[in-house]
Amino acid sequence: MKISKYRILGLVGQGQFGQVFCGCHRKTGQIFALKNLDRHRFPTHKFLRELRFLLLLQHPNIVTCHSLEHTRTGRYLVMDYCEGGTLRQLMEMQAAPWVESGLKLALDLLAGLEHAHSRGIVHCDIKPENILLTAKPGGWLARISDFGIARLSQELAEETGNTGSPAYMAPERFYGQYSPASDLYAVGVMLFELLAGYRPFSGPPGQLMSAHLNQPVKIPPQVPPEFHGCILKALQKLPGRRFHSASEMLAALLEAQARWLEGQAPREQSEKVGFSPIQGRLRTEGKAEGVRQLGTVRSPIVGIAIVDKQLIWATQTTLTRYVSRQSFNFKAPIQALLPYQRGCLAVTEQEIYDLKLWGLEATPQRVAQFASPRIAAVEPQGRWIATATQGQPLQGSEFQIVPLTGSRRRKTGLNLSLAPRQLLALDSRHIAAIAAVSPTETLIQILTRRQTSIGVWRLPVSMDRAILGNSPYQLLAIAPHPTLADTTELILLDLKPFRLRRIVLDLAPPVCVAVTSWGYAVGHRSGWIVLLDGEGTVVGRLDLEDFRGLQALIPYQTSGLIASVFHQDRGGLYLLDLRQFEIDLVF
């Protein structure tokens, strides 16, 4: 049998009926979901019959199925890949009800259902696990997945007596009946859950069945009254009393949304961005104790690094070591400090210096020099640097690997069609080149150490500044929010498998980020520090008087952060111990 057309980037999930992989088309570099359905449970004839239905459904709010792929390792359905994961995962990240964005997703869902129902196809298993998310500027597009598969599994369930997901099942489904109205009931349960933060009925399956059949729905006060009518109509026990179609429910929901929006102006910022009350309660939590001390640095610190347990910092053109206070002046401004496992590089527009042996030698060692301005990234062990010429995105760029160890011979560069804004070395063999196509679109090209391109991904998000995340093949990018002023969006992008998360913070750009062993610390010049775990969930906020004028943050051991602060012409470096909530002035 032939080799697969897709290079597997990783396992994304395991459903009841098989595994789902993220795969990249070997020729085009486009990303797809490959769903491997168990051959015994889904014999090929049934599978092909369902494929007919799946191929019929072409709508922006439905996960499109492209083909069936037979390889040595199995039989896969090739589908659109949804990089945002499932609605369930999004709901779990959201600490509080999020009316506006939740509603948009419900409206997407109804548009997709209208398309399917009008073609006589009922989903039968609408639930947040089956709603997938695709990124679009400023938010998500909800897409229904598992059409056809849900129908097939329904048939299997009837054979085995094991029915779907009782929390979202309409009363008639418990008697084996279903119609488009059963899908609308499930949307009603989800709408309730999106707005209330929990489901209308809970408990073990038997209890759930009895609740769906007999228990009246009680809507809590946090659900805006404009939506009560829609929810109650969708959750009617008798299918005939519910909305007659998805489009009727969509129209009712749009009308309720318009009434709700009218009563909203001016809205609270926390409501606007879907923030939790904890995030909205500003400036009272975790106020660190400590005497306000002023540092002695006279110009802003642009970078901090720890090399061989030695703290080093860069002000405009000067590099200083903490212990010896030894300084070195460059001819041009320092653009970045690039740490690697046992050392660090200092990058100016046309030169790169290695700081590893600085201390034994009087000056840092120059390791590369270029004829024109370049951006650079260093391999994690410091074996090579990846560089690209700087320029306007459309001017293109020359990409080149410069070896730092062994033979120093450079290969002729590779021409890239877009000039990257940034390069990041992902591991000892791969580099991500990040280019801005437009203010809301980013291109990520994956290149190898051998100077070949292995894939190009276009994302509808802005990635102003990207850094390597705290797990392998993870990038964290920082950008202003495309629609909300005074708001910063963090994009957490996993490359293997491909997964995008967006975290909206009520901090005006610019912010600085430290990648720690436990997650991320995001700092703002107002003195705020927001702590996130590795998944991007906010776990704490600190308001630090001493950090007014915060400019850069780096991690220090497991629970410390070193911050550079520049305020009213005086700057300093501070050490913040997150366990003790103590701040020390370092310099």
Ligand SMILES: Nc1ncnc2c1ncn2[C@@H]1O[C@H](COP(=O)(O)OP(=O)(O)OP(=O)(O)O)[C@@H](O)[C@H]1O
């Ligand atoms: N098209 C897709 N794009 C991206 N991720 C997907 C896609 N389809 C599925 N996944 C991921 O794979 C996981 C498993 O999906 P799958 O549809 O097999 O099972 P499920 O919907 O979670 O459960 P069930 O088997 O009960 O339907 C999902 O949770 C989702 O994270």
